[in-house]
Amino acid sequence: MATLLDEVVARKRSPSGHGRHRAQLVAGLVVITVVAVCSLFAPLLAPYDPILTDPTAKFLPPGSAGHLLGTDELGRDLLSRLLWGGRTSLLLAVVAVAAATVVGSAAALAAGFAGPRVSGLIMRVVDVLFAFPVILVAIALAALLSPGAGVVVFAIGFAVVPYITRVVFAEVKQQRGREYVEAAVSLGAGRWSLTVREGLPNVVGPIVVYATSLVGAMVVFSASLSAVGIGVQPPAPDWGQMIASGAKVVISGHLYVALIPGLTVLLVALAFNWLGDGLNDVFDPRSRRGARR
Template structure:
C-alpha cells in the first residue's frame, strides 16, 4: 500500500519518518544539528580571525611595531605592563616587548609554515608511493619512517646545528624531521583505505598508469585529510620551533623570536619579572590553539559522518 493510500494518520507518520513528530520535518536530533554546525562554524571563524590578526601583525610589522625590536635602552629595562610608551613593558635590555612580539611572529610563524608545507609534501609523496608500490618498496619506505620516529628529535636538531650552525635553517630541518613521519603515517593509512575502492579498480581496468592513479584519482580524494592534518600540525610545530630557539640552536640574538624571548625571559623569572617570559608564552599558546581549532573545524567540515555523529 502506498503512502497516499494509507489512512491519514499513518500517511503523516510515514512521511515524518521514524523518530519524527508530525509536521516537524526534523528528527529527534534535528534541533541539535544546527547548533553543532553553528559551533563548528563559530570555531573556524574564531580560529581564522585569530590567525589573520597575527599574520597581519607579522606582515605589517614595520608599520605597526612602535619601536625597533632590537634597540634597547638600559635605563628603561624591566618596565611593567602599561608603562607610558611601553604597553607591554620592556625586557632585560630595555627593548619594547610589544615590538618584539610583533616582529617575532615573522620568524616563528613563517618558519613553521614553510617547514610544515615541506614536510607535508615529502610525507604525502612517500605515503602515496608506499600505498601503491610493491611490498618491498612500501616496506623500505615505512621502515625508514619508523627509524625517524624512534630517533630523538633534540639529538637530530643538535646534529643539524653542529653541521650547519645555529639559525633558521636548523629550525626548518628539525621541524621537517619531526613532522614528516606523522604526515606519512596519516596519509599512508588513507591511501590504503582508498586503494581497494571501485574508482581505483575502474581506473586500473581502463589502463591508467601508476602515477596517473596516484595523482589524478587517489590524491584528490585524500587531499582534504592532508589539509586538515597539516593545519593542526602548524600549531604544534610553532610550539616546537619555539622550543628549538629557546635551546639556543634556532634564531640567534638579537633577532626577535617568540622562543628566544621565552628563553631570555625564563632567566629573569626568579627576580620577579614574570611577564618577560609569560607574554611570549601566551602568544605561542594562542596561535597554536588557533591552528588546532582550525584543523578540528575543518575536520568536521570535510568529514560529514563525524559531524553527524557529534550532533
C-alpha cells in the same frame, strides 16, 4: 616532542561536537589572521626597533607610557619584539610543515599505489625516522653547521615527515579499496595515473587538516629550539628567545617578560588546532551528516 605529535594524531572526531568545532574554526581563523597580519605589517605597526636597547627604560611594566606591553631586561619594547618575532616563528613553522607535508605525502602516495616491495621499503624508512629523537638531531645539526633558522626548518621537517607519511599512507590504503579505484584499474589506468588522478584528490582533505594541526605543534617546537639556543639566535626577535630571556628574570619578579610571549605561543598553537578541528568538519561529510541526525 613525540607526545605532542601523538596527541595530534590521536584526536577523535565526534558528530555531537559539530557546532563546537565550527565555533573553533571561526575562532582559529580570527586568531591566526590577526597574528599573521600583525606580524606581516610589523615594520609599520611596531612602535620601536625590536633590537634597540635602552638601559634607562629597563623592566617598564605593561601599560607604561610609550610601551604598551612594557620592556625587557635590556629596555627593548616587548610589543615590537612580539610583532617582529611572529614573522620568524610563524614563517619557520609554516614553511617547514608545508615542505614536510609535500615530501611525506609524496612518499605515502608512492607507497600506497606501489608494489609490496617498494611500499614495504618506504614504510620501513619511515619507521627508522620515528626512532631518532628530534631534539638530538637538531643539536647535531647545530654542532655541524651553526644554530639558526636552517636548523629549525630541518628539525621540524625531520619531525613531521614520518607522521605525515604514516597518516596519509593509512588514508591511501583505505582509498585503494574503493570502487572508483577498481574502476580505474579495470579501464587500464597505470600506477602514475592512479596516484595523481585518483589517489591525490581524495586525500587532500585529510592532508590539509592534519598539516594545519601540526603547524600549531611546530610553533611550540620552534620556540623551544630557540629557547634552548639552537634555533634563531639573538638579538633577532623570536618568541622562543623572548621566553628564554624572560625566564632568566622571572625570579626577580618580572614575570610578564616571559609570560607575554609564552601566552602568545600558546594562543597561536591552540588557534591552529582549532582550525584543524574545524577543517575536519569541512572536509568530512560524514561528520556533517551525523550532526544533522
